[in-house]
Amino acid sequence: MQGETNQSLSSLEIIDRSSKYIAGGVVSLNRKVSPGIVFDSAEGSKLYDVDGREYIDYHAAFAPYLLGHNFPYVNDAAIKSLSDGWSLMGSGTNYWEATLSQMLCESVPSLELVQITNTGSEATAHAIRLSRAYTGRDHIILPLGGYNGWHNEVARKVMTTIDEIGPRVSPGEYPFMAMSGGIPEDTKKVVHIVNFNDLGSVEYVMKKYPIACVMTEPVLQNVGIVSPNPGYLKGLIELCERHGSLCVFDEVKTGFRTGLGGYQEYCGVKPHLSVFGKAVANGFPLGVIGGKRGIMELFNDPDDKKRVLIAGTYNAHPVNTAAAIATIEFLRRDGVYESIDKSSHLLYDGLKMLFDEKGIASTLANNKSAFCAYFCNEAPQDLHDVLKNHNFQLDLTYRQELIKRGVYHIPIPCKQGSVSYSHTEEDINKTLEITREVLKVI
Numbered sequence: 346m347q348g349e350t351n352q353s354l355s356s357l358e359i360i361d362r363s364s365k366y367i368a369g370g371v372v373s374l375n376r377k378v379s380p381g382i383v384f385d386s387a388e389g390s391k392l393y394d395v396d397g398r399e400y401i402d403y404h405a406a407f408a409p410y411l412l413g414h415n416f417p418y419v420n421d422a423a424i425k426s427l428s429d430g431w432s433l434m435g436s437g438t439n440y441w442e443a444t445l446s447q448m449l450c451e452s453v454p455s456l457e458l459v460q461i462t463n464t465g466s467e468a469t470a471h472a473i474r475l476s477r478a479y480t481g482r483d484h485i486i487l488p489l490g491g492y493n494g495w496h497n498e499v500a501r502k503v504m505t506t507i508d509e510i511g512p513r514v515s516p517g518e519y520p521f522m523a524m525s526g527g528i529p530e531d532t533k534k535v536v537h538i539v540n541f542n543d544l545g546s547v548e549y550v551m552k553k554y555p556i557a558c559v560m561t562e563p564v565l566q567n568v569g570i571v572s573p574n575p576g577y578l579k580g581l582i583e584l585c586e587r588h589g590s591l592c593v594f595d596e597v598k599t600g601f602r603t604g605l606g607g608y609q610e611y612c613g614v615k616p617h618l619s620v621f622g623k624a625v626a627n628g629f630p631l632g633v634i635g636g637k638r639g640i641m642e643l644f645n646d647p648d649d650k651k652r653v654l655i656a657g658t659y660n661a662h663p664v665n666t667a668a669a670i671a672t673i674e675f676l677r678r679d680g681v682y683e684s685i686d687k688s689s690h691l692l693y694d695g696l697k698m699l700f701d702e703k704g705i706a707s708t709l710a711n712n713k714s715a716f717c718a719y720f721c722n723e724a725p726q727d728l729h730d731v732l733k734n735h736n737f738q739l740d741l742t743y744r745q746e747l748i749k750r751g752v753y754h755i756p757i758p759c760k761q762g763s764v765s766y767s768h769t770e771e772d773i774n775k776t777l778e779i780t781r782e783v784l785k786v787i
């Protein structure tokens with residue numbers, strides 16, 4: 346290995362080494378896809394593979410790159426943090442975590458206090474534990490088709506088949522279908538799965554069990570883009586308040602990508618707790634949990650029987666904290682979100698026109714720069730709509746053919762596409778040209 350660089354090996358040799366030493370040959374289950382391209386570098390809107398091929402990227406590593414890959418303003422801040430001598434002191438607080446926390450509270454109206462983690466999963470785990478401690482209850486409600494991380498309570502199957510979930514049940518609930526082995530049966534019993542956009546089922550479950558919290562992505566962005574019906578999110582918060590539960594928005598995907606105030610500000614509601622990740626540090630690992638002071642203060646309750654543990658060697662690591670500060674600073678600049686919106690709509694309008702020309706049933710579902718081309722006539726309202734109406738095989742072929750021609754969407758049907766600040770008009774036009782070619786062969 347001495348003298349070897351990342352460019353010395355062919356993609357096959359790298360795949361071979363990975364499969365010898367990594368359990369499953371790839372880290373993080375969702376990255377196991379076909380074609381299994383070995384990427385080598387990325388810049389702005391582009392990915393480059395080991396064989397020197399260039400791709401316009403809409404995967405954005407599962408969405409964090411809102412500004413683009415290796416974005417200079419963010420990278421410079423991360424590099425400067427090291428050259429300025431920041432290190433993980435692991436004792437007391439510091440200027441940078443104080444500053445980032447202030448910026449987070451200034452950005453999202455519902456955040457009165459925050460805590461900082463490394464990942465979204467850590468933040469959702471803390472939100473559940475905090476809700477349980479605050480309410481003294483164990484049960485939680487999650488939506489069908491949502492994803493909130495890998496830990497026991499939330500690791501249910503995201504994408505299922507219609508046979509697995511059966512017909513729509515309302516009011517009612519669905520069994521917890523685990524996405525992982527090793528989840529205790531007792532855990533499954535306290536997690537209640539209901540359809541998105543179905544307040545009746547939330548209330549039905551709340552009347553049957555003592556619910557600590559309802560945790561939901563405000564827009565389901567792990568089965569494409571499934572938007573809340575008007576009044577749904579407000580209704581959810583009201584139901585929680587009526588039944589003594591907390592409403593937790595998982596804004597790991599929607600936060601900062603929708604706008605500085607998250608999806609919650611965009612639709613004018615204030616959940617009790619919220620969780621952020623991904624775009625908040627433009628690709629550097631950082632998660633956030635925050636919300637109402639009276640709930641968040643349980644992390645520091647003087648009574649150690651009530652106090653909720655939050656700990657993590659790497660919480661608010663200086664490099665990631667510097668990246669998050671720089672990301673928010675950049676996002677605050679005039680015209681940044683407008684520019685991303687403009688590129689996004691150029692793409693959406695162009696794609697819609699091409700699909701219509703070809704006569705393919707399609708709906709371009711989007712939440713700002715996050716989008717999904719569903720091959721069906723209407724935007725889905727829940728997982729049942731996605732499973733019943735979307736043409737999964739066509740979606741997979743579409744993605745694979747785009748990849749062959751240099752446009753990268755992860756080859757998993759329904760996975761969100763993400764436009765960034767780095768996507769240029771030229772990128773979008775080239776994407777549309779390539780899409781036109783693809784539509785001739787699928």
Ligand SMILES: Cc1ncc(COP(=O)(O)O)c(C=O)c1O
Pocket residue numbers: 407463464465466467469492493494495562567595596597598622623
């Ligand atoms: C909505 C949502 N919540 C939580 C998570 C988990 O975040 P992480 O992968 O940083 O642990 C994800 C990851 O995709 C997500 O999409």
